[in-house]
Amino acid sequence: MSDVNADSWVSSGHRPMGFPEFVVVIAAIMALNPLAMDMMLPALPNIGAAFHIPVANHLQLVLSTFLIGFGAGQFVMGPLSDRFGRRPVLLGGMTVYAIASVLAVAAPSFETLLLARALQGLGTSATRVIATSIVRDCYVGRRMASVMSLAMMVFIAVPVIAPSFGQAVLLVTQWRGIFIALMLYGLLALAWTVLRLPETLPESERKSLAPRDVLDAFRQTLTNRQTIGYAVAAGFVMGSLFAFVFCAQQVFTGIYHLGHYFPLAFAAIAAGTAIAGFANARLVGRLGMRVISHGALVGYALVAGLMLLTASLHMLPLWLFMVLSALMMFSFGMMIANFTALAMEPQGHIAGTASSLYGSITTLFGIVVGMTIGQSFDGTLLPFSTGFFLCTLAALAVVAVVEKGRLFQPHHRAGA
Template sequence: MTDINADAPVASPAHRPMTFAEFVAVIASIMALNPMAMDIMLPALPHLGAAFKIADANHLQTVLSVFLLGFGVAQFAIGPLSDRYGRRPVLLGGIAVYCVASVLALLAPSFEMLLLARLLQGLGTAATRVIAVSIVRDCYSGGRMAGVMSLTMMVFISVPVVAPSFGQALMLLTEWRGIFVVLMVYGLLALAWTALRLPETLPVSKRRSLAIRDVLFAYRQTVSHRQTIGYGIAAGTLQGALFAFVFTSQQVFTEIFHLGAYFPLAFASIAFGIAIAGFFNARVVHRFGMRALSHAALVGFVAVGALMLLAAATGFLPLWLFIALSMLMMFAFGLMFSNFTALAMEPQGHIAGTASSLYGTLTTLLGIAIGAFIGQHYDGTLLPFATGLFACTLAALAVVVLIEKGRLFRPHQAMG
């Protein structure tokens, strides 16, 4: 592992012959496979309903939730596999599965086959998310690693902003199957670029055993650490609120606010709040610390949830207020999720790959369960979402207060 001065754009020898700029670009491109496949589908949901004669709009949310289910479940195994066999074979295999799944979705004769293809897409993108982070960790450490992750995460965060608009443009030019043509081509390009240029970054001498006893021991260390499991539960609960927003966004903006084909613009303006949070966090986290920022954002999130619930319950939630509150929600989420993840992973450096997989599985599956529950209660009003959002914020705050023993905003210090 190479510790490089954060101010010097020097490429790590671990990823030669790639330059630093190409390395960042390829990591960002493979990480973007997941949010692209998720958010580009939003404008296509009504078209899928018409094509497969799905009358219940809430049922169409499964196109999104089953994708995330595959993504969450597969992460459980990706880390240990890549720690044992290396990054390249698992990553290339995951992207290949993603490409095959895109073809299956393109040719799907029924809604059930489409859901199966989406599940496989999610399984494939689990490798891109987990291993991309592992590769960065293999090549860099310290401030340089943080710099690389900030650059790649900016791309990762920007994709949900532009993907729905791109999907809407495709719907104006072609039918819903055109989306899977685009996803397939993007996957093939990412597969070729990775296969031809990205070297193996995990030396054989650093690979870990895949013996069941060793893997279970690493899992037990992860789930038994209060800081890791506590922040994982809090992050998963908050992610449930985010997933609920994504699952119902097309219905909310078209049925309640009557935006029609323009709803991707409103979605993009709201999602931009996460991008702002990422930039802000990178600039000030070293000054204030992860706990101070994330705890302050969590308290603010509770306040936003309370305002959203009050407005929805009283019937005064016009479009401008919903967008404003949703932007604040995304900004707070952006500050919390990255710092909660860092706090959860902080004690697990010796088993980072396995711990990252288990953490990803926990947060994703918990988020899906909560998000799907809230989404399925959509009734043509914003009250179910607002109620679920406020409940999620209160639950996350309670968990954080519990694991921090009531002492929020305290200086950075690893917990035992």
């Protein structure tokens, strides 16, 4: 599409909103997921006290069950939206999210709360997958890149500030107030979507849900060396990040005694991911995805090794942990988008289904790894730093196998 008509909608003769509003709507939809995940961090001790949870590590389930619902939902959201259109699946997912928030507010037991969290994750899997599909439906070329860059700025920034939002809610009400805030935000996003966002996938471009066709797309995704290799590598990397998030409240309040200042420390560290997003956007066109992501992975390994060494020697004060964690987040930000792009590179003909499967693999794989590390937390940083280092070595080994030992090469075709 040329720059002259880059603002026009591909799949609809009418145009209910201009480019700025479209970007804001997409960003608002995508923000549902990180808000629901990270606003809960300051509330974990309160939830434990309310439901009399004796083991602090069990509170990590409030986060991990959300991610399980998110990861599992991605298996089906892409194929469903390719068959029935974007709007019904997106609106259905956002409705499930709103209902789950109500269930969480009224949850009489910890088990009911976990069910609500899994349903919230399931609902946000639709927003994450379909928001990206809508952008791909509506825009191409530089205009598409512009929308995704602006929307991803919000998606990256939300985890930085979400714990502070959660802490602010706790200052005026109890932990259930966080779910009320999430419900109100979800209803606002749902109403905006219903009123302003049209269907973007025309009938003529919808795909079959026949088991044979879906399974064939899954087979093509799972048997491609580059796609499955980078999915597994991303899973290891995300596992270390999930472990950090699962343990963050216990580390900052239990080990470093930051109390209510924990969200500020978390924000300072998470800002590294946002900085990496800006840096990657400026450098990837010049250096290439492999050079940047492989370099970041090596840096990730060095940070992990240094953290493990200092934790083993009991020489990891708060300032050094903050620095190493910020470098970890920066390296993660330089890796993950490029790993995703490299995995999707051979899958243009089945992009929707491949994207769903990739998202599910990386999320569910990362949850298993992250929960294993998180549940081993023993009041010290040694379990996390050990898991972080092993995950990094595993990711580096997988990438080396995928690229047949030729790391940092900007242009070559990985074997399929």
